[in-house]
Each structure stands twice: as C-alpha cells, then as structure tokens.
Amino acid sequence: PADTRDAAQAQVRSAPAPVTDVARLCVCDLLVAQCDTNCCCDPDCSAEDFSLFTTCSIPVVMGDSQLCSQKAAVYSLDVEANPPERIFKLIDRVNPSIFCIHSTNYEQALYLKSPEIPTAENFDELLDKFGGATFSAEPDSWNLDTDAQNSPETNETSRYEYGVPVQTEDAFLRLPSPVVSSWCSDANPAGFLVNQATKCIRSVSVEKCDSIQALSMLFYINSSILASVFQVNITVQSIVVQSVNGMRTLLSPSEVLRLPKVLDELCINAVLGVNYHITHTDTGEIIEAAAAFVLGAISREVLSIEQSFEISFTQENTQPVPLSGNPGYVVGLPVRAGFQPQGYPSPAAFLFASLALSSNKHSQLTILHSTSTQDCLAAQGARTPVLFGYNMISGCKLRITAAMKCQPLAQTLLDVLKGQSFPEYVASFGNSQAQDVLDWVPITQLHISEQMIPHTLQSSCQIPVSLGIEVKWTKYGSLVNPQARIVNVTATITSTTLKQLPSGRERIIPITSSVVFTDISSPAEPSYKAWPTINIKLPFDFFYPFV
Amino acid sequence: NNSYQLSSLPLHILLYVNGVYYIFYFLATLAMIIYKSQVFSYPDEFLVPDLAVLFLMAVLEVPRLYLGFKGNLTEAEAPLGLSLGLTVGSVLLCVYLLLWQSYVLWADVLLNAVLLASYGLESGLKVTAIAAFVS
Numbered sequence: 001p002a003d004t005r006d007a008a009q010a011q012v013r014s015a016p017a018p019v020t021d022v023a024r025l026c027v028c029d030l031l032v033a034q035c036d037t038n039c040c041c042d043p044d045c046s047a048e049d050f051s052l053f054t055t056c057s058i059p060v061v062m063g064d065s066q067l068c069s070q071k072a073a074v075y076s077l078d079v080e081a082n083p084p085e086r087i088f089k090l091i092d093r094v095n096p097s098i099f100c101i102h103s104t105n106y107e108q109a110l111y112l113k114s115p116e117i118p119t120a121e122n123f124d125e126l127l128d129k130f131g132g133a134t135f136s137a138e139p140d141s142w143n144l145d146t147d148a149q150n151s152p153e154t155n156e157t158s159r160y161e162y163g164v165p166v167q168t169e170d171a172f173l174r175l176p177s178p179v180v181s182s183w184c185s186d187a188n189p190a191g192f193l194v195n196q197a198t199k200c201i202r203s204v205s206v207e208k209c210d211s212i213q214a215l216s217m218l219f220y221i222n223s224s225i226l227a228s229v230f231q232v233n234i235t236v237q238s239i240v241v242q243s244v245n246g247m248r249t250l251l252s253p254s255e256v257l258r259l260p261k262v263l264d265e266l267c268i269n270a271v272l273g274v275n276y277h278i279t280h281t282d283t284g285e286i287i288e289a290a291a292a293f294v295l296g297a298i299s300r301e302v303l304s305i306e307q308s309f310e311i312s313f314t315q316e317n318t319q320p321v322p323l324s325g326n327p328g329y330v331v332g333l334p335v336r337a338g339f340q341p342q343g344y345p346s347p348a349a350f351l352f353a354s355l356a357l358s359s360n361k362h363s364q365l366t367i368l369h370s371t372s373t374q375d376c377l378a379a380q381g382a383r384t385p386v387l388f389g390y391n392m393i394s395g396c397k398l399r400i401t402a403a404m405k406c407q408p409l410a411q412t413l414l415d416v417l418k419g420q421s422f423p424e425y426v427a428s429f430g431n432s433q434a435q436d437v438l439d440w441v442p443i444t445q446l447h448i449s450e451q452m453i454p455h456t457l458q459s460s461c462q463i464p465v466s467l468g469i470e471v472k473w474t475k476y477g478s479l480v481n482p483q484a485r486i487v488n489v490t491a492t493i494t495s496t497t498l499k500q501l502p503s504g505r506e507r508i509i510p511i512t513s514s515v516v517f518t519d520i521s522s523p524a525e526p527s528y529k530a531w532p533t534i535n536i537k538l539p540f541d542f543f544y545p546f547v
Numbered sequence: 548n549n550s551y552q553l554s555s556l557p558l559h560i561l562l563y564v565n566g567v568y569y570i571f572y573f574l575a576t577l578a579m580i581i582y583k584s585q586v587f588s589y590p591d592e593f594l595v596p597d598l599a600v601l602f603l604m605a606v607l608e609v610p611r612l613y614l615g616f617k618g619n620l621t622e623a624e625a626p627l628g629l630s631l632g633l634t635v636g637s638v639l640l641c642v643y644l645l646l647w648q649s650y651v652l653w654a655d656v657l658l659n660a661v662l663l664a665s666y667g668l669e670s671g672l673k674v675t676a677i678a679a680f681v682s
Contacts, residue, residue, distance in 0.1 A: 068653055098654045099582070106593050106649040 018111065022061045022073045023090055038523070040075035040086050051083035054523060062093055064110045068100040069093065133180045159228075159284040165189035166278070166286070168223040169231065173276070175309050176200055176214065186214065190276070190311050192284070197310040206300045209267035214307075215260050217293055220274050227286035234276075237290035242272060244297050258295060265300050272296040276311040287316060324388060325430020328476065328483020331389035335471070335486070337365040337423030337443075338434065365426060365489075366419050367469065368513045370394040376416050376511050383419050386469070386515050388430075388484065395512035402501040406461035409498075417467040417493065417513050426471075426489045446492040461498040467513040468492045475521040487520065553622045553679045558672040562615045565665050569612075572658050573605050576644065583650045593649040604640040607633055615673065624680045631673050638666050 019025055028039035035045035040056035055077065062072035072093040078085050104110065118126050160166065166173040172189040177198035179185040184200035202214055213219045217236070224231040239251045239258065244266070258269040273294035280286050298305060324333035366383035376396040386392065398413065425440040432439035449462055470490045475482035501507060580597060583589055611633035618627030645651065645659035 098657075099579075099652050101587075102651045102653050102656050103646075104650050105647050109587060109650065 018114070020063070020111070022063055022071050025061050025073075026058075027061070028058050034518075040077065040088075041073070047085065048083075050077070050086040053077055053084070053086075056086075064101075065093075065095060066101050067110070068095050068102050070095075160192035160280070160286065161284065162193045163191045166192055167226045169226065170223050173223075173225060173311075174220075175276075175311055176202075176307065177309065184214065184307060192280075192286075193313050195310075195312045197308070199306055199308045201304050201306050203304045204267070204270070204298055204302065206262060206265065206267045206298060206302075209260050209262050209270065209298065212260075215267070215270040215298075217257055217269075217271060217295075218259065220271065220293075221291055225278075225286055225289050232286055232289050234289045234291050237275075237277065237292045240292070240294045242294055242296040244299060248294070267298040269295050270298050270305070271307065272305065273308040274310075276309075278311065278313050279316050280313060281316055323431045324427070325484065327429040327431050328485060329388040329430045329473070331484075332387050333430065334385040335365045335388050336427040336430070336432065338425050338427070338440065339421070340424055365423055365469070367392060367467070367515055368394045368396065368417060368419075368511075370396060375399070377412065386471075388471075388473075388486075389517055391514070391516050393512060393514040395510055398509045398511050399506055400498065400501065400509060401506045402503040406463070406498060410461070410463045410495075413464050413511065414493075416511065417464055418491075422491075426486055428486050429483070441486055441489055444488070444490045446490060448492060448494045450494055450496045461500075462495040463498050464493045464495045465509060465511055466494045468494070469513075469515045471515065471517050472520045473517060474519070475524075479524045479526070482521075482524075553676070554619050555672055555676040555679070558619050558669070558676055559616070561665065561669050561672060562612055562619070565669060566608075566612050568662070568665065569605075569608050572662055573601070575658060576601055576655070579652060579654060583652070587650055589649060597644075597648050600640050600643055604637055604644075607637050607640070611637060615669075619676060622680050624677045627673055627677050627680070631670060631677075634666055634670055634673070638663065638670075641666065 026039065026041035026043070028036055029042045029044070030036055030039075031044075033044055035049045036042050038053050038055055038057045039045070040050070040053065041058060041061065056075045059076060060072055060074050063070035070093055072091050074087075074089045074091060076087045076089075078087050101110075116122060116126060166189065174186050175188050175190040175196060175198060176184040176186050177188040177196070178200040179188065182201045184202045188198075190196065202212075204212060204215065209215065221234040221236065224233045226232075236257070238253065240248050241251060242248045260267055260269045260271075271293060275292040275294075277290045277292070278286055279288035294308075296305075324330060324336050329335070365386045367386055369382040369384040371378075371382055374395075374397050376398040384392075384394070396416070400409070423443065425442055428439045428441050450465075468491070470488075470492070471486055472488040472490075473484050473486045476485040477483045580594070580601070584594055611630050614626040614630035614633070618624065618630055641659055641662050645656065645663070648655065
C-alpha cells in the first residue's frame with residue numbers, strides 16, 4: 001500500500017502532458033460542447049454543421065515548421081459535393097531549406113518548458129526563486145520619482161485628458177492602492193476620468209496613532225488640485241463615524257476636521273475610507289472636488305487596518321447613468337433591462353412611451369446568487385447581476401418534506417429563480433435609451449415540463465427546478481470595430497413533477513439557474529464602392545439642325 | 548606504383564583536399580552553432596560540449612594532417628600509423644557532431660557526411676601505404 005500511494009502521489013505531482021498530436025489540436029474550438037462556426041477541426045461539430053460552413057477558419061495545423069519534415073493536418077471544405085463536406089488529411093510536410101532541423105538531442109528544444117511542480121524536496125528552492133514580491137530585480141519604473149513630477153507646468157494643467165494624473169500643489173492626487181502586495185502604496189496617482197475603487201492594508205499601532213500621516217484626514221485634503229488658472233480646494237463632503245462593533249453613523253454636516261487622537265486605549269478618528277467626488281466641465285477642467293470620509297477607531301491589539309478608497313468623476317449639471325457600452329456591450333458590464341409600464345397596450349401600439357429604466361441593480365437582469373448555506377428557502381433575495389459575455393451558473397438545494405404544499409412551493413421557487421422583479425425587456429445596445437422602443441428586445445419565456453413518468457396525470461404537482469437564460473448576440477457595425485448587440489433573450493423554466501412523499505421522509509432537489517451567451521454573428525460582408533460611371537451629357541443642340 | 552617510390556600520390560592529394568575542406572568545415576560549423584544559439588533555445592550546458600568537440604577536432608586535425616604528410620613523404624610507417632590513430636579520434640568526434648549534437652541541421656548532416664567519407668577513404672589509403680612501406 002505504501003508504494004501504490006507513492007506511485008499515485010508521483011502521478012498527481014507531474015503536470016499533464018502537452019498535446020502535440022496535430023490531428024487532435026484545434027485552436028478555433030473555443031465553445032465547450034458546442035460547434036464553433038467555420039471551425040473545421042472542432043470535434044463537437046456534426047456533418048450537418050459542416051455542410052453549413054462557408055470556409056475553414058484554420059486550414060492547416062502543423063508542427064514546428066523549422067523541422068525538416070513534420071506532420072500537418074489539413075482541413076478543407078468540399079463545396080462541390082452536395083451537401084458540402086469537410087475533408088481532413090494528414091500529410092507530411094517537407095521544409096526545403098538547408099538549415100532545417102534534421103534532429104535534436106535536447107528534448108526541450110521545440111516545446112515550452114513544463115513548470116516545476118513543487119514537492120517537499122524542491123519547495124525551498126522554488127520559494128527562494130518565486131516567493132518574493134517580484135521575480136526579478138525591480139525595474140526602475142516602479143520607484144515613482146515624485147520629485148521629477150513635482151514641477152507641473154501650469155499651462156498644461158488647464159485641460160486634463162483621460163488617464164492623465166490629477167496634479168495638485170505638491171505632486172498629484174494620491175489614491176493609495178495595493179501595489180504588488182496588499183500593503184498600501186501612496187504613490188498611486190488618480191487619473192482623470194478614471195473611476196477607481198481600491199482597498200489596501202496599512203500597518204498601524206495605537207501608540208503612533210497621531211503620527212501616522214495616512215490615518216489623518218489632513219493627509220487627504222491638505223493639497224489643492226491645480227485646474228486651469230486657479231486651484232480647487234478639496235472640501236469635506238460628509239463624515240461617517242464607524243464604531244468598533246461596525247455601526248456607522250453619519251455626522252451632522254460641518255466643516256470641522258477631526259484628527260486622530262488616543263482616547264481610552266483606542267485611536268479614534270482614524271481614516272478608514274475616503275471617497276473622492278470630482279466635478280468637471282465638458283472641456284476637461286476640474287471645478288469642484290469633495291471628499292467623503294469614513295472614520296473609525298483602532299483598538300490596541302489591532303496591527304493593521306484595511307482602508308478603502310474610491311474616486312469618481314462627474315460632469316457638471318449631469319446625472320450620471322452607468323452605460324454598459326457605447327454603443328455595443330462591453331464584456332463584464334451588466335446587461336440593462338427594464339419593464340413596460342403598467343396600463344399600456346400590447347407592443348403593437350406605436351404610442352409605446354418610455355420603459356421604466358432604473359439604475360437600481362435589483363431590477364436589472366439578475367440571477368440567483370449561490371450562498372454558503374445552499375438552502376433555497378433561507379437565502380431569498382440574494383441576486384447577482386448578469387454581466388455581458390460571462391456565462392454563469394448558480395444554484396441552491398431545496399429540501400422538500402411531506403408537509404409542503406405544492407402550489408405555494410411552486411410559487412416560492414419561481415420567486416427564488418426569477419427574483420422579485422424579473423424584467424420584460426433587455427437593452428439591445430449598451431447605451432439604449434428608454435425612449436427608443438425599437439432598441440429593446442423582449443424576453444421570450446418558455447416553459448418546459450420534464451415528464452419523469454410519461455403517463456402521470458396532469459393535475460400532479462409541477463415545480464420549477466431550473467431557469468436557463470440564453471442571450472443571443474451578434475456583432476454589429478464595421479469590420480474593424482464590431483459592436484456587440486443583443487438580438488434575442490430566452491428564459492426557459494424547466495419544471496418537474498413532484499411525487500408525493502410518504503410522511504416523515506424528505507428529499508433534496510437541486511435548483512439551478514444559468515446564463516449562456518451565444519454569438520450568432522453572421523460572417524462579415526465586405527462592401528465595395530460602386531464602379532465609377534462615365535457620365536457624358538451631350539449639349540442639347542448637338543444634333544442641330546436635325547432636332 | 549614505381550618500385551623506387553612507395554609514397555602514395557592519391558593519399559597526398561586526399562590529405563591536401565582534406566586540409567582545405569576542413570578549414571571550410573570548421574568555419575561553417577562554427578557559424579552554424581552561432582546561428583543556432585541565436586535562433587533556437589540553446590542553454591549553456593548544451594552549447595559548451597558542442598563547441599568543445601568542434602575545437603578539439605580542430606586541435607586534432609593539425610597534427611593528424613602533418614603526420615600524414617610527413618609519413619607519406621618520408622615513407623615511414625610510424626607517423627602514418629600515428630596519423631591513423633588520430634583519424635580514429637577525429638572520426639568519433641565527427642560522428643558526435645553528426646548524431647549527438649543538440650540541433651542537427653540538414654547542412655550539418657551534409658558537411659559531416661562528406662568529412663566522414665573523406666576520413667574513411669583516407670584511412671583506407673593510409674593502410675595501403677603502410678602495407679606498402681612495411682613490406
């Protein structure tokens with residue numbers, strides 16, 4: 001048993017062997033268990049799928065071309081046959097160059113190096129090599145030379161561009177953030193129009209409470225921002241005090257600065273979070289800056305605290321509405337959804353008016369959020385927004401006892417799966433306005449009932465067990481900058497029959513909800529300019545005197 | 548062969564051609580090793596043995612050719628025998644460069660094959676010459 005265990009351990013410790021067989025390699029096979037369009041080497045495609053392809057995106061897969069002879073897998077489509085079929089050939093390709101590699105005696109010559117798997121023997125050596133904050137000597141650019149940036153030219157600070165560090169009197173507006181490790185680094189400048197939120201850890205001690213600069217409000221508001229010809233002072237917008245047990249209270253508005261001091265073995269008025277709000281004009285000049293603070297107390301045994309910082313930029317006289325893309329959806333931003341207001345007739349009516357668009361994230365398209373307890377009935381209300389391009393799956397477990405009644409259970413499960421306010425329309429583009437009715441796609445709802453026993457009575461209990469949202473999107477617009485556009489959203493609820501349980505028994509059913517994004521773009525068609533036509537007009541009296 | 552001249556003319560010609568060819572072979576192989584170290588991944592632990600073999604072969608070649616010429620011209624079998632021994636060493640090094648180098652290019656195969664062929668022919672002629680001198 002000892003040697004089999006060692007052998008099993010030895011097997012687990014080596015990395016999986018890389019695939020080098022050209023017949024099995026397929027670079028265009030990106031979707032799992034689905035056929036990729038125009039991917040002739042995809043094993044998930046059937047003969048009918050191949051008959052719909054127009055071309056093979058990858059015509060040949062071959063080994064290292066520097067070898068004198070290598071195997072190549074050639075994929076092509078035979079369009080003459082009816083229906084078109086895929087042809088797969090494995091050929092030997094010969095490199096005619098005189099400097100082709102005939103053989104090598106060094107195994108790692110033509111392949112990437114497999115990483116070393118840590119074992120008890122080489123752990124110390126690997127830790128020395130890779131255990132530090134950086135793998136090699138720090139390049140000079142990490143040490144931000146603040147002195148060099150200390151002399152801003154006032155002419156250039158009049159207009160800020162996206163990403164340019166916001167200049168202040170002494171250096172730049174600092175947004176402490178974690179750099180290489182989780183410890184706060186004060187050398188991170190805030191970029192103009194770059195909304196950031198960072199969290200980092202700072203080491204503190206109650207004795208040095210009033211001497212640590214980063215814990216006092218002054219450190220964050222003492223320098224004023226340089227903007228055009230005058231300087232903008234950072235005002236204190238609000239102060240929230242957090243007590244030791246986590247309760248937060250908003251202080252009445254006043255401009256009083258609260259500096260950290262030691263009181264009863266606690267360090268109070270220590271900065272736990274700063275939220276900068278910068279207002280700018282549409283030409284890039286900063287006109288106002290405000291900071292909202294969260295102050296807290298540090299007790300004696302605490303050695304480090306987590307500080308959170310945020311900065312947001314707002315244009316003056318506007319109410320910011322977060323867009324999910326402009327115009328096409330950006331991967332990772334939430335899918336925007338809305339409702340048709342009550343009392344309006346069916347979508348055929350042209351007087352449609354605006355959809356109720358709200359920025360409240362709970363009336364966006366959301367799915368169930370898995371919780372650590374995994375109990376469907378306990379964690380009602382935890383939802384997570386659907387982000388464009390991210391396939392998600394979540395679920396919970398439902399414990400059914402004999403005493404549960406069918407109809408209320410089915411209604412509860414529907415609420416758990418769909419949430420309190422499941423939207424009816426989804427925005428087609430990331431920046432669709434509520435007034436443009438045609439830019440919104442209705443959500444198609446389907447109900448599938450999974451018949452476990454084919455001949456059960458219709459009156460038996462049907463409970464929904466899964467919600468699958470399939471979002472079909474396409475690439476829209478120009479070839480060089482295609483925009484993502486949602487074309488179709490289908491929400492499928494699958495129900496299953498619930499058999500009556502004998503009393504005292506209980507059953508656990510898994511409930512799942514998933515979101516899948518499918519790209520249904522058709523291949524791009526290039527458009528050409530029309531041939532120039534020769535436009536010759538004869539003078540009207542050309543045929544004088546016959547006409 | 549004339550009865551009063553036992554020196555082998557073909558051997559002399561072959562030794563001369565071998566000398567000229569070897570200079571070309573050495574420069575070409577050195578250039579290709581430099582090319583391989585730039586284009587491919589050639590760590591030091593594999594580069595050093597290959598270069599060492601090439602330079603060792605160059606070092607062996609000079610006395611080998613000198614002894615061959617001298618033995619053939621003075622019709623003495625001792626230098627020729629010594630040259631034959633050194634040829635065996637050169638053949639082994641040439642086989643290493645043909646089969647066990649880190650990267651064997653097609654040009655390497657050609658150069659080494661030609662060199663091996665000329666060594667083989669030379670060895671045959673030397674044995675014949677020694678037999679002629681001894682008897």
